[in-house]
Amino acid sequence: MSLEGFESMPFSVSIESVDYGPVFVQEPDDIIFPTDSDEKKVALNCEARGNPVPNYRWLRNGTELDLESDYRYSLIEGNLIINNPSEAKDAGHYQCLTANSLGSILSREAILQFAYLGNFSGRTRSAVSVREGQGVVLMCSPPPHSPEIIYSWVFNEFPSFVAEDSRRFISQETGNLYISKVQTSDVGSYICLVKNTVTNARVLSPPTPLTLRNDGVMGEYEPKIEVHFPFMVTAAKGMTVKMECFALGNPVPTISWMKVNGYIPSKARLRKSQGVLEIPNVQLDDAGIYECRAENSRGRNSFRGQLQVYNYPHWVEKLNDTHLDSGSPLRWECKATGKPRPTYRWLKNGVPLLAQSRVEMVNGVLMIHNVNQSDAGMYQCLAENKYGSIYASAELKVLASAPVFALNQLKKTIIITKGQEVLIECKPQGSPKPTISWKKGDKAVRESKRIAILPDGSLRILNASKPDEGKYICRGENVFGSAEILASVFVKEPTRIELTPKKIELTVGESIVLNCKAIHDASLDVSFYWTLKGQPIDFEKERGHFESIRAQASSADLMIRNILLMHAGRYGCRVQTTADSVSDEADLLVRGPPGPPGIVIVEEITDSTATLSWSPAADNHSPISSYNLQARSPFSLGWQTVKTVPEIITGDMESAMAVDLNPWVEYEFRVVATNPIGTGDPSTPSRMIRTNEAGKNLENWSYSFENEEKPIPHMAYN
Structure with missing residues (x-):
């Protein structure tokens, strides 16, 4: 079932509980019932779904069947069972009618027909006598049958069948046997055999003797078309069409085919020595006028007929x-x-x-x-x-239902501040759609540039002020009834906020208190929320440094103890009331000892000196005053300050020479920065370097730092 449109139903319901009319799951199909079947019953199927569960009735030829008055009928769910069916009583067009409390629908028509094959008349058939060379037609005169039958002819005795060729033709339309030119070999007894396409039953006609007259031989004559397709052939799109054409004549005529004003479809096939034109899967453009021609040396004969291709109805929409x-x-x-x-x-x-x-x-x-x-x-x-x-x-x-509001819409309280927009929704469910009206107190709301009733029924008030306070009533009404909701609107003074101090500069280890004060409507409660760099402060996690202090109802303090460099940034205070929300921010700058200098590079080395360079350290808001160069060797007790040139390395320098080193000793170097607040962390140590042997200094010595793990010295000895 299509569920389109369910979203417009007045209430939200689960799909299992929705009532809906019948929808066919299965409709009856055409049936051909063999009269000699051992089954002795016919079943016409019908199944529908719906809520409530549908019931079933059946119609035959448009008239409802009385299933109770005829014992042969029974209904199993929606399926009609006919016991001991007979053609006289039961053949016809059947339809299933299914219904529930929401309505009824009728199925497609299904045709019930009976398959049978009667017997030929037992009357003796007269002999047919012709001259040699003459054409002849032997009549089959089939017995009563349904549906189609297939014809063949037995010559003299079973199972010797007449073989069709250019001279002999069996029409599957009439069953007759046509011999265009009789020869002496054709003399004998002919029996028509018919076979039912459904039951496969076969019956034989009485024999028809064919004899030759003794008054001479038939001379040559022009073709005479004895078998042809109808003047109007109709076929359903997709079917196989067979058109017959056969002529008597002496000499034996040749059959050919053409399509007038067109070409015979390439898929077409010629059967029985061109006596049958077969077009499989016929299409609309195969329609037209077809011609068959019969020709021999004495002349020509032709026949034209029209093929019309129809198409069963098919849904587009x-x-x-x-x-x-x-x-x-x-x-x-x-x-x-x-x-x-x-x-x-x-x-x-x-x-x-x-x-x-x-x-x-x-x-x-x-x-x-x-x-x-x-x-x-x-x-x-x-x-x-x-x-x-x-x-x-x-x-x-x-x-069709009176207006009704959801429970959560029946009573509302709306609190806003001056200048804000008020929007009161009014969406009653009902059918037909309720008309909406608004009152403030006992007076109808008058629309203006500032006050409007929106298309969906909601009331909007722009730039609200104190006179807009009051009780608003929305009424939904249709022909089946009405319903109301009440909304109370309160307009308050807007909240303001003061955060102090606005800009603070502190040194690591110091403390500060930020004060956040709210100036608000006395009838409103306020809540305070603190953030650092846009993220809420986690007071549990940062208990050693942050504390929220609420000494008064309208203000809050943020205590920051033992400040670290990481606490620098923008602090926010947000004040929330039931009517509005406002916020403010303050910037906190933290000064501290310098950060560690960047990587230390050994640029030149002798037996007693090493020239070093480094990247500047972060000054953390207090300028670097000096750098200190330290070294460590296997013979020292940890890191030791070394003598340098220049002796004092100022904060703006990025290189210096360590002197008074021992020859042929492995050293590591690091740099420490100092500012007025203190000394920072040391840099990462340099790679371990060995000084030269005494008296064997390098003229040009440098490192390739492309490979960090293995510095490559380029040396030139004195």
Whole structure:
């Protein structure tokens, strides 16, 4: 079932509890029942779903079956069972009608027909006598049968069958045997054999003797077409079409085919020595006028007939289930293709829908003006041409209910501050859609540039002020009733905030108190929230450094103890009331000892000196006054300050020479920065370097730092 439109239902419900009209799961199919079947019963299937569960009835040739008055009928769920079926009583067109409390729908038509094959008349057939060279037609005269049968002929005795060729032809339309030019070998007894395509039953006709007259031989004569397809051949798109053409004549005529004003389809095949033109999977463009020609040396004969290809109706656009408010217009359109072009009919609850003043039906379009409860039900559009019909079904629900508000909408309190916008929602559920009206106290709300009732029923007040305070009542009303909600609006003075101090400069280890004060409407409670660099301060985690102090109802303090460099940044205070929220920020700068200098590089080395360079350290808001160079060797007790050139390394320098080193000793070097606040952490140590042997200094010595793990010395010895 299509659930389109359920979102417009007045209440939120689970899909399992929704009532809906019948929808077919299975419709009955055409059945051919063999009369000699051992089954002795026919089952026509029908299944539908719906809520409530649908019931079933059956129609035969448009008349409802009385399932209780005939013991042969039984109903198993929706399936119709016919016991001991007979053609006289039961052949016809069947439809399943399924219904529940929301409506009824009618299934497609299913044809029940019976397959049988009677016996030939036992009357002796007269002999057929012809001259040699003459053409002859032997009549089959088949017995009663249903449906189609296949013809063949036995020559003299079974199983010697007549072989078809350019001279002999068996029509599958009439069953007759045609011999265009009789020869002496054709003399004998001929029996027509027919076979039912469904039951495979076979019966034989009485024999027809064929003899030759003794009054001479038939001379040559022009062709005479004895077998041809109808003047008008009709076939369904996709079927296989077979057109027959055969002629008598002496000499034996040759059959050829053509399509007038066109070409015979390439998929076409010629059967029985060109006596049958077969077109599989016929399409609309295969239609046209076809001609067969019979020719021999004495002349030519031809026949023309038209092939028309039809197409069963096929849906292009179906119907969708629709839910409408009472009083709304309905417009449904169904579209189908087919050849001939389909016409349309409409059913309501399985019965033809009649045009009225409110109901119009034009070219597959159904319009109902001002729907009401009587219009609710199951509708079907039938698209049909003379070759078949198809059904599309949909349910119309007409919603009719008094307005109702959700419980959480019935009473509201709205608190805002001056200048803000007030928006009071009013969305009652009801069908038809309720009209909305607003009152303030006992007076109707008057719309203005500042006050407007929005299309969805909500009330909007711009730039609110104290006179806008009060009780507002929204009323939803339709033909079935009304409902109201109440909203109380309070307009307060806007909250202001003062955060002090605004800009602070501190040294590591010091403390500070930030004060946040709210100036607010006395009737409102306030809450304070602190942030650092946009993130809420976690007072539990930062208990050793941060503390929130609330000494007064309208102010809050942030105590920051033993400040670290990481505590520098922008602090925010946000004040929240039930009416508004305001915030302010302060910047805190923290001065501290320098950071560690960057990586130390040994640029040149001798037996007693090393030239070093480094990247500047972060000054942490207090200028670096000096750098101290330290070294460590296997013979020292940890890191020791070394003598340098220059002796004092000022804060703006980035290189110096360590002197008085011992020859042929491995050293590591590091740099420490100092500012007025203190000495910072040392740099990362340099790579370990060995001084030269005494008297063997390098003229040009440098490191390649492309490979950090293995410095490569480039040396030139004196």
